[in-house]
Amino acid sequence: EDQVTQSPEALRLQEGESSSLNCSYTVSGLRGLFWYRQDPGKGPEFLFTLYSAGEEKEKERLKATLTKKESFLHITAPKPEDSATYLCAANSNSGYALNFGKGTSLLVTP
């Protein structure tokens, strides 16, 4: 059965303190690994899609990487506005649906 596990569940960082969020996945035939950001009361906002091991994508202070078993979302010098829940999702060749992890709730304090 396809499975996506995120860690840690919650993370508190000081402004400027870099860190990484982990997403481990077990899927049969990865067709895409996705990162979303979700703010309270809003829908998931797309950040990155990764398709093959070794792939990396960057956007401002965020960088997503992918291996054959996990993905990392690196946050460099975070700011308070980066506070949100970060969701990882994987799609396999078993269908169209995204299998989501339970998310990492990130709080960045000034």
Next chain:
Amino acid sequence: DTAVSQTPKYLVTQMGNDKSIKCEQNLGHDTMYWYKQDSKKFLKIMFSYNNKELIINETVPNRFSPKSPDKAHLNLHINSLELGDSAVYFCASSQEDGTGLYQETQYFGPGTRLLVL
């Protein structure tokens, strides 16, 4: 322009009632989805429609019925609402890549917060 929109944003209703949630996307995508996010914020697929045909129907009670009048719309009708149906429901859409090898990005709506009393 809003890419994926849902109405209503909030829905408060009594147990046993029937209600509908509407979703529209203006991205020209051919696949639409309904997800449910529970109180622990876990997102789970309910339905998926591709070109107006149902292609996923997870273990969802048959009180839930999706209806797609055209490619741009996917509505969710819920009969005989129960307390456990209280959740946030998200609509999403994507475009198939044609090869079947890759899943294109799914774009989500703002959610409909359903509270059953």
